[in-house]
Structure formats: C-alpha cells, structure tokens
Amino acid sequence: MTTNSTAPAKARILVVDDTPDNLFLMSALLEDTYEVMTAECGAQALEMVHSLTPPALILLDIMMPEMDGYEVMRRLRGNPITAGIPVIFLTALTSIAEEQFGLDLGAVDYITKPISPPVVLARVNTHLERSSNARHLKALSEKLGRYLAPQVYKSLFDGSREAEIRTQRKKLTVFFSDIKDFTASTAKWQPEEITFLLNSYFSEMSKIAQDYGGTLDKFIGDAMVIFFGDPDTLGVKEDALQCVKMAMAMQRRMSELQILWREMGSDKTFQVRMGINTGFCDVGNFGSDIRMDYTIIGSEVNLAARLEQSAAPGGILLSRETYGLVRDEIVATELQPINVKGFADPVSSFAVREVAQDESVARKVFQWERLGMRVLIDLDRLPSAERAAAAVELREMADRLH
Structure with missing residues (x-):
C-alpha cells in the first residue's frame, strides 16, 4: 500500500x-x-x-x-x-x-x-x-x-502599556449603540442572513470608529461600546466632538448600507439608535491574573447606555455634559427630561440634528434608477486608484445615451 x-x-x-x-x-x-x-x-x-x-x-x-x-x-x-x-x-x-x-x-x-x-x-x-x-x-x-482595540494593541507592542491589572479615573466620552428591536425583527430571518448583515454592519461601523479615533471596547450582541479619551486623547472637548461626529457618520453610513443591501437582493434591514455621554470613568485593565479585559466602568457609562435605549430609531441622543462640549459645532434639540433606570432624577437629553451641508459632503453612496437604467456608486468600495477610470466609463455611458 x-x-x-x-x-x-x-x-x-x-x-x-x-x-x-x-x-x-x-x-x-x-x-x-x-x-x-x-x-x-x-x-x-x-x-x-x-x-x-x-x-x-x-x-x-x-x-x-x-x-x-x-x-x-x-x-x-x-x-x-x-x-x-x-x-x-x-x-x-x-x-x-x-x-x-x-x-x-x-x-x-x-x-x-x-x-x-x-x-x-x-x-x-x-x-x-x-x-x-x-x-x-x-x-x-x-x-x-483583532481581539483588541487598535490603540491598545499598539500600546502593548510598543511597550507604552503593560499587561497588568491597573485602572485610572479619566474624563471620557462614551458611546453606545444597538439595533432597534433586533431580536424581534430577526426572529424569522435565516441564520445566514443575520450573520451576513450583522458582520457587514459591525465591519462598517468599526472602520468609522477607527477613522475618528475611537477605542472600540466591545460588541454585546447587536450593541457596540466605544469610548474616546484613552489610551489616546485630543482633550476632553475634542474627544467629545470626535465621538458625536463619528455617530453622525455611522448613521449616514447606515442609510447607505440599506441601499447596498437592497441592491444585493436582501429585503432585510434595521435601524440603529445611539447614546453619548461624557464624564469621569474608571478605565484600564479589569479582571484576574489569568484573563484581563481593557474596558470602562462607572455611572457615566451606564448613562450612555440609558440614553441609547431612549433614542429614536436612527437617532443620536446626547447628555447635557456632552452637548455642552460640542454645542458650537453640533446642532441638537433639547428634549423633555427622561426617567431612566438607575438614576433618581430625570435626565436632560439632546437629539442631534443632521446639518444639510455635512450630509452632502459626507455622502458616499449614489444611486440613480429609472425605467431601463440603474446606477449605483459606493465610494467606500471604489478604490481611489480606480475612480478616474470609473469616471471615464460613466462619461462613455452618457455619450451612448445621446
């Protein structure tokens, strides 16, 4: 043999x-x-x-x-x-x-x-x-x-951070998001559909978080936790502004993703709600000698989670502290104080409103459709090196129409 x-x-x-x-x-x-x-x-x-x-x-x-x-x-x-x-x-x-x-x-x-x-x-x-x-x-x-936030990975490998149980108290801006009624909405979906859409959603949102300098803390089911201010910081005010701009970019990208998913033949979609709060948190390595988790804890973290739960689908809800830091550049409407679990007094909140100019500048998906014609352009997926060639092809198509 x-x-x-x-x-x-x-x-x-x-x-x-x-x-x-x-x-x-x-x-x-x-x-x-x-x-x-x-x-x-x-x-x-x-x-x-x-x-x-x-x-x-x-x-x-x-x-x-x-x-x-x-x-x-x-x-x-x-x-x-x-x-x-x-x-x-x-x-x-x-x-x-x-x-x-x-x-x-x-x-x-x-x-x-x-x-x-x-x-x-x-x-x-x-x-x-x-x-x-x-x-x-x-x-x-x-x-x-890939199991660590990029900032944490870099600090460990360049020697600026040690793998030891140690925390510190810092003023951070904390972001929570989740998918509205995810469990109920996906109850009749096939597992493959849930996996594809959820991983696609997380990948896109993680990329935006990295672009804005956010530290991706964790995924909890369909929720994301991100914070600004550690291990890298631009200052408390700028950290808060970057966080809110990140959230706005995420919501814009969600609208674009829904177009892309429909083009791929999926009739499934969902909406995301987001909450942001700024305050003092304990941040660092929590856990044991066997396993540690770099994360944040504190009542300010809980408030960000409660704001997210109170946000409208597709909306972003800010705490008074965060809004006070970004009010010169972000347009938001003050809502009636809300009662949230774990807080004795009603909490002030501000709903972010998109600015038309920002929306047009940030737009990355373009779609035109009429009888006999369908054009879809996703700038995030179209490499910069190929955009000139794509522009030439579009002009050629336009010439043929004449």
Missing part, C-alpha cells in the same frame, strides 16, 4: 556574486537542501528579488562592479516589499569596520571568504529558522490584535 505525501517546499535562496566559480561552489553546497537562484550582479539580483516568488534569504557578495553589495542592501531595505528578507554578506573583506558597516545597513550576518561549508550551512539554517519564527510571531500577533 502506498500513500501520497507532498514534500515540504524547499526554502529559496538567492546567491549574488560576480565570480562564476563562487556561484558554482555555493550552488553545489546548498542545492541538496534549498532551492538556489543565482545572480551575477546587483541589478540582476534586485530584478529577481522583485519577482512573484522572492527568496527567503540572500547571500550577497560585497565587491561587485557597477553596483556593490552595500548599494544592493540599501535598495532592499528601502523597499517595504523586500526590507524583511534576511541578507548575509559573503566577502573577502575582514576588517571589523567593514563588518560593522554591513550590519548597520541591515544585514543579519557576515561570512568571510574563503568560506567554510559547515559555517555557511549552519548560519543559513539558523537565519532561515529565525526568519520563519519572526513571520509566525508577526502573523500570530496580527491575529491576536
């Missing part, structure tokens, strides 16, 4: 040297273990590196005509696509200054000629393993980063 097994792909190594004998020697030494490519000059090496299958490691001679190894190294490190490829210099230069110069340019190692085959094989294997481990850790960190 035989079994079919696929051997693991060999790591690809590029050897760059202007001496044919050296290329032959290095190829013979490495080809049993690795896939070897060779280049006789720096220009040829750079061309090969930018191919569809770049090497996993480069063995680079320094003394070459026209373009020496140092210049090749500079160009590799100057290009984000090739900057991460490990490079080992192979050279007859033996001074400490030359070796230090090459390492300062970004080389991972330095092997002098005449080469020792065991040394070359050992160092190539070591650096390939290191490079593989580095890629694995980077991919893992990026996956783990």
Whole structure:
C-alpha cells in the first residue's frame, strides 16, 4: 500500500556574486537542501528579488562592479516589499569596520571568504529558522490584535502599556449603540442572513470608529461600546466632538448600507439608535491574573447606555455634559427630561440634528434608477486608484445615451 505525501517546499535562496566559480561552489553546497537562484550582479539580483516568488534569504557578495553589495542592501531595505528578507554578506573583506558597516545597513550576518561549508550551512539554517519564527510571531500577533482595540494593541507592542491589572479615573466620552428591536425583527430571518448583515454592519461601523479615533471596547450582541479619551486623547472637548461626529457618520453610513443591501437582493434591514455621554470613568485593565479585559466602568457609562435605549430609531441622543462640549459645532434639540433606570432624577437629553451641508459632503453612496437604467456608486468600495477610470466609463455611458 502506498500513500501520497507532498514534500515540504524547499526554502529559496538567492546567491549574488560576480565570480562564476563562487556561484558554482555555493550552488553545489546548498542545492541538496534549498532551492538556489543565482545572480551575477546587483541589478540582476534586485530584478529577481522583485519577482512573484522572492527568496527567503540572500547571500550577497560585497565587491561587485557597477553596483556593490552595500548599494544592493540599501535598495532592499528601502523597499517595504523586500526590507524583511534576511541578507548575509559573503566577502573577502575582514576588517571589523567593514563588518560593522554591513550590519548597520541591515544585514543579519557576515561570512568571510574563503568560506567554510559547515559555517555557511549552519548560519543559513539558523537565519532561515529565525526568519520563519519572526513571520509566525508577526502573523500570530496580527491575529491576536483583532481581539483588541487598535490603540491598545499598539500600546502593548510598543511597550507604552503593560499587561497588568491597573485602572485610572479619566474624563471620557462614551458611546453606545444597538439595533432597534433586533431580536424581534430577526426572529424569522435565516441564520445566514443575520450573520451576513450583522458582520457587514459591525465591519462598517468599526472602520468609522477607527477613522475618528475611537477605542472600540466591545460588541454585546447587536450593541457596540466605544469610548474616546484613552489610551489616546485630543482633550476632553475634542474627544467629545470626535465621538458625536463619528455617530453622525455611522448613521449616514447606515442609510447607505440599506441601499447596498437592497441592491444585493436582501429585503432585510434595521435601524440603529445611539447614546453619548461624557464624564469621569474608571478605565484600564479589569479582571484576574489569568484573563484581563481593557474596558470602562462607572455611572457615566451606564448613562450612555440609558440614553441609547431612549433614542429614536436612527437617532443620536446626547447628555447635557456632552452637548455642552460640542454645542458650537453640533446642532441638537433639547428634549423633555427622561426617567431612566438607575438614576433618581430625570435626565436632560439632546437629539442631534443632521446639518444639510455635512450630509452632502459626507455622502458616499449614489444611486440613480429609472425605467431601463440603474446606477449605483459606493465610494467606500471604489478604490481611489480606480475612480478616474470609473469616471471615464460613466462619461462613455452618457455619450451612448445621446
């Protein structure tokens, strides 16, 4: 009985040297273990590196005509696509200054000629393993980063924040949103429809939150919790303004999403309500030594949640504190004080009103429809690089109509 097994792909190594004998020697030494490519000059090496299958490691001679190894190294490190490829210099230069110069340019190692085959094989294997481990850790960190707010992820990896139980009291602006009557509205929907619309909605809203600098705290069912003021802050007033502008952008995007969903054949839709409050909260890492959660707590957080529950579908409700910070730039109507759970006294609230100018500037979905014609443009999904070509196509369509 035989079994079919696929051997693991060999790591690809590029050897760059202007001496044919050296290329032959290095190829013979490495080809049993690795896939070897060779280049006789720096220009040829750079061309090969930018191919569809770049090497996993480069063995680079320094003394070459026209373009020496140092210049090749500079160009590799100057290009984000090739900057991460490990490079080992192979050279007859033996001074400490030359070796230090090459390492300062970004080389991972330095092997002098005449080469020792065991040394070359050992160092190539070591650096390939290191490079593989580095890629694995980077991919893992990026996956783990999706479970954290971008600001928290960045602060952990740049060392400005420690993974320890610690909180502080700060004045934050807190945002809550949820989908009006989500459970009742989706009771008869298919699970696939709920998953698609909800994930689509969360993705779009998260992107807007990131654009405005909000810290995405958590998803709770169909609800979102976002706050401004930690770990990054623009100041209490500007944080509040950014939060309200974010909420307005989210509501505009919801109107556009409903158009897009209908165009995709879905007759399902929903409306979102939002509440915003500003006040002192405890913010930081809560939990245990086993698991922590970076979040916020306090009565001001609860008030934001209560305002959201009292908001009209498609509306944004502000507390008096938040409105006082943004009133110079945001138009809102004061409502009758409302009684909310957990607060003894009625709470003042202000309903945000869209400004016509802002609405037209921010519009990103355009739809025209009449008998025999349907045009839909979503600027968020149309890459900037393709908009000129799209404009040409629209003009061509217009010419055909004449």
